[in-house]
Amino acid sequence: xxxxxxxxxxxxxxxxxxxxxxxxxxxxxxxxxxxxxxxxxxxxxxxxxxxxxxxxxxxxxxxxxxxxxxxxxxxxxxxxxxxxxxxxxxxxxxxxxxxxxxxxxxxxxxxxxxxxxxxxxxxxxxxxxxxxxxxxxxxxxxxxxxxxxxxxxxxxxxxxxxxxxxxxxxxxxxxxxxxxxxxxxxxxxxxxxxxxxxxxxxxxxxxxxxxxxxxxxxxxxxxxxxxxxxxxxxxxxxxxxxxxxxxxxxxxxxxxxxxxxxxxxxxxxxxxx
Amino acid sequence: xxxxxxxxxxxxxxxxxxxxxxxxxxxxxxxxxxxxxxxxxxxxxxxxxxxxxxxxxxxxxxxxxxxxxxxxxxxxxxxxxxxxxxxxxxxxxxxxxxxxxxxxxxxxxxxxxxxxxxxxxxxxxxxxxxxxxxxxxxxxxxxxxxxxxxxxxxxxxxxxxxxxxxxxxxxxxxxxxxxxxxxxxxxxxxxxxxxxxxxxxxxxxxxxxxxxxxxxxxxxxxxxxxxxxxxxxxxxxxxxxxxxxxxxxxxxxxxxxxxxxxxxxxxxxxxxx
Numbered sequence: 001x002x003x004x005x006x007x008x009x010x011x012x013x014x015x016x017x018x019x020x021x022x023x024x025x026x027x028x029x030x031x032x033x034x035x036x037x038x039x040x041x042x043x044x045x046x047x048x049x050x051x052x053x054x055x056x057x058x059x060x061x062x063x064x065x066x067x068x069x070x071x072x073x074x075x076x077x078x079x080x081x082x083x084x085x086x087x088x089x090x091x092x093x094x095x096x097x098x099x100x101x102x103x104x105x106x107x108x109x110x111x112x113x114x115x116x117x118x119x120x121x122x123x124x125x126x127x128x129x130x131x132x133x134x135x136x137x138x139x140x141x142x143x144x145x146x147x148x149x150x151x152x153x154x155x156x157x158x159x160x161x162x163x164x165x166x167x168x169x170x171x172x173x174x175x176x177x178x179x180x181x182x183x184x185x186x187x188x189x190x191x192x193x194x195x196x197x198x199x200x201x202x203x204x205x206x207x208x209x210x211x212x213x214x215x216x217x218x219x220x221x222x223x224x225x226x227x228x229x230x231x232x233x234x235x236x237x238x239x240x241x242x243x244x245x246x247x248x249x250x251x252x253x254x255x256x257x258x259x260x261x262x263x264x265x266x267x268x269x270x271x272x273x
Numbered sequence: 274x275x276x277x278x279x280x281x282x283x284x285x286x287x288x289x290x291x292x293x294x295x296x297x298x299x300x301x302x303x304x305x306x307x308x309x310x311x312x313x314x315x316x317x318x319x320x321x322x323x324x325x326x327x328x329x330x331x332x333x334x335x336x337x338x339x340x341x342x343x344x345x346x347x348x349x350x351x352x353x354x355x356x357x358x359x360x361x362x363x364x365x366x367x368x369x370x371x372x373x374x375x376x377x378x379x380x381x382x383x384x385x386x387x388x389x390x391x392x393x394x395x396x397x398x399x400x401x402x403x404x405x406x407x408x409x410x411x412x413x414x415x416x417x418x419x420x421x422x423x424x425x426x427x428x429x430x431x432x433x434x435x436x437x438x439x440x441x442x443x444x445x446x447x448x449x450x451x452x453x454x455x456x457x458x459x460x461x462x463x464x465x466x467x468x469x470x471x472x473x474x475x476x477x478x479x480x481x482x483x484x485x486x487x488x489x490x491x492x493x494x495x496x497x498x499x500x501x502x503x504x505x506x507x508x509x510x511x512x513x514x515x516x517x518x519x520x521x522x523x524x525x526x527x528x529x530x531x532x533x534x535x536x537x538x539x540x541x542x543x544x545x546x
Contacts, residue, residue, distance in 0.1 A: 020492045021456060052456040055463050158460050161433030161468030183294060183325040187431050190328050195434030219293045 001103055002046075005116055012036065015048060022053045030057040037065040043072065044119060046100045050077025055158060058082060063089040072119055072272065074250065075099055076243070077178070080151030081159060087149065087254050088164040093271045095119065096151055096174070096242060097250025111248050118250035118271065125251045125268040129239030135206045138225055138238025139261050144203030148257035148268055150174040157188035160195045169200035172259050174251075176207035176243030181214040182224045189228040203235040203259040205266050208243030235261040274376055275319070278389055285309065288321060295326045303330040310338040316345065317392060319373045323350025328431060331355060336362040345392055345545065347523065348372055349516070350451070353424030354432060360422065360527050361437040366544045368392065369424055369447070369515060370523025384521050391523035391544065398524045398541040402512030408479045411498055411511025412534050417476030421530035421541055423447040430461035433468045442473035445532050445539075447524075449480035449516030454487040455494045462501040476508040476532040478539050481516030508534040 002009050012032030017024035024032075036045045058081045067090045074095040075082065086092040097115045105111060117123055129136050149166045150156060153175040159165075177185055192198055206229070212221040219227075222238075229236045237259055241247040252271035259266050275282050285305030290297035297305075309318045331354045340363045347368040348355065359365040370388045378384060390396055402409050422439045423429060426448040432438075450458060465471055479502070485494040492500075495511075502509045510532055514520040525544035532539050 018490065020496075021490055052460065055460065055467065059467065157431070158464050160435075161438075161464065161470070163467075165434075187325065187328065191431050191434065194328065194332065194436075197434070217291065217294055223293075 001112060002100070005120065010042065021051065023049065026057050029053065030060045033057070034062040034065065037062055037069070037071065040069060045071055045073045047075030047079045048100045050075065050079055050099055052078050054078045054081040055155070058085045058164070061085060061089070066090045066092055074115070074119065076248070077152050078155060080155035083151050083253050084156070084159050084164050084166055087166055091254065093252055093254035095250050095271055096253050098248045102248060115250040118252065120272065122270045122272055124270060125249065127240050127242070127249055127251065127266040127268070128264055129237065130241045130247065131239065133208055133239040133241065133245065135209055135222060135225060136239030138206050138222060138229070138236060139264070140230060140234070140236040141261050142203070142235030143258065143260045143262060144172055144235045145256070145258050146171045146202040148172045148174055148205070148251070148253055148255060151176070151253065153177045153185065153188045154180055156197070157191045160191055160197065165197065168197055170202050172203045172205055172257050173198070173201050174205040174207060174242070176209065177212055178208075178210045178244035180212050182212065182218050182221045183214070185209065185212060185221050186224045186228065189224070193228070198232060201232060201234060204229050204232065205240055205259055206236065206238035207240045208245035210244040235259055237261045237264060237266060240266055274385060275373070278393065283315065294324065296322065299330050302326065303333045306330070307335040307338065310335055310342070310344065313342060318344055318346045320348030320352045320355075321373045323348065323352055323372055325351050327351045327354040328428070331358045331437070334358060334362070339363045339365055347388070347392065349521070350425050351428060353428035356424050356526050357429070357432050357437050357439055360439055364527065366525055366527035368523050368544055369526050371521045375521060388523040391525065393545065395543045395545055397543060398522065400513050400515070400522055400524065400539040400541070401537055402510065403514045403520065404512065406481055406512040406514065406518065408482055408495060408498060409512030411479055411495060411502070411509060412537070413503060413507070413509040414534050415476070415508030416531065416533045416535060417445055417508045418529070418531050419444045419475040420527060421445045421447055421478070421524070422526055424449070424526065426450045426458065426461045427453055429470070430464045433464055433470065438470065441470055443475050445476045445478055445530050446471070446474050447478040447480060447515070449482065450485055451481075451483045451517035453485050455485065455491050455497045456487070458482065458485060458494050459497045459501065462497070466501070471505060474505060474507060476510075477502050477505065478513055478532055479509065479511040480513045481518035483517040508532055510534045510537060510539060513539055
């Protein structure tokens with residue numbers, strides 16, 4: 001499909017390996033990633049999958065190579081560890097968008113066209129809530145401008161305490177999650193709050209929280225988000241179509257954005273040069 | 274049962290409340306906890322349950338009251354957030370042991386007798402691996418002496434980045450977990466490593482990892498523990514009977530201990546005055 005966009009595709013030499021749940025050992029995956037960052041012919045790095053394992057290699061990235069030759073970089077979910085590391089170490093703006101595996105649905109589906117726009121044009125992304133999303137009712141009035149940062153909530157919490165701490169002061173935080181019971185979502189948000197990550201955040205863009213329900217005497221994930229985000233006292237807009245849902249709109253991280261809960265839009269500036 | 278030991282039991286005034294999955298609102302639970310810490314007649318605080326919620330109130334503890342009148346404190350699992358906070362803020366040695374709910378099996382069961390020993394005697398606790406435990410095969414030779422610290426691995430990772438960071442340099446780390454798939458156990462250990470918590474740790478005591486298996490092309494939790502702990506290059510002793518298993522031996526945190534993987538013993542000094 002990427003070929004249909006006129007792109008030349010090169011697969012990492014270890015990309016098809018397996019090591020338990022990982023796509024190869026840490027060394028193999030790191031070698032592929034650094035090889036791509038170092039190769040001047042490579043103009044974009046698209047992650048094939050999320051899953052688990054990025055944090056195991058993130059401190060071995062050749063950040064000098066990234067600084068010397070910035071490239072487009074796209075992925076989400078587990079890849080949040082890489083987004084955060086690239087931002088903290090090199091200030092690279094990246095794209096929070098579908099994995100290459102998730103784009104295999106064909107070049108003309110909405111998901112792919114949105115990804116193509118984010119990767120290959122200078123058009124801003126304008127996103128509105130999807131009323132069918134579980135978090136669509138989440139809205140706290142106001143308008144915020146700031147750099148858009150964040151990603152998978154679980155991976156953000158799993159990054160707390162490491163040397164990668166994005167400065168969210170004045171920023172718009174975007175979060176999504178999958179397969180996390182409400183208490184785990186609460187735990188991640190409380191951890192980030194206790195760690196000071198949310199101090200001074202200008203607004204919160206809430207994406208998809210898929211398969212985050214639980215049985216028993218438990219709040220819904222919507223109630224958890226409403227309580228924890230509501231206490232921040234900043235604009236919040238939920239139901240945005242990014243994350244593990246059917247629609248996975250690509251959007252930039254580390255670029256200026258406007259979150260307007262009143263007009264119900266998230267506008268994100270392009271990443272591409 | 275506590276009465277059968279000659280103790281006078283006082284229930285927190287909000288102890289029977291419910292607030293979703295929590296035993297009352299944060300304010301209610303915190304009021305009970307601080308009330309107990311402030312009351313000179315209270316000589317021990319026994320947590321009724323684990324579950325989830327301690328980290329939500331931990332920064333509101335009246336640490337001055339704890340410093341002014343140190344008491345015995347016992348619990349585990351989610352209560353790890355309190356153990357860590359009490360240690361970091363006041364250097365209170367606490368007891369990693371059954372919840373009061375978990376003691377309701379009667380005063381003469383092994384679990385209760387062990388808890389009584391930890392709470393009410395000055396006898397050291399000597400613990401040996403239970404060959405039936407899933408982590409019993411985990412053993413890396415050597416002997417380590419140091420203060421014993423740790424608890425529930427998930428809660429330790431959820432504390433990373435907050436102001437509560439126990440100094441594990443020269444200490445023996447103890448860990449247990451429940452209901453965490455192997456990748457989540459790996460994630461917690463990688464987070465603690467990346468956050469520097471494990472730098473200089475003298476040894477690791479591994480307890481029960483209950484319901485931590487997963488289907489699919491995944492390592493077992495034993496393999497995850499062997500890889501992550503093996504790379505530390507320190508003595509490791511698995512299969513110890515603390516955690517969410519049937520046997521839950523109480524033992525002190527913040528007290529001197531000896532981990533001897535060669536003789537297969539963990540010896541922990543008493544907490545009680």
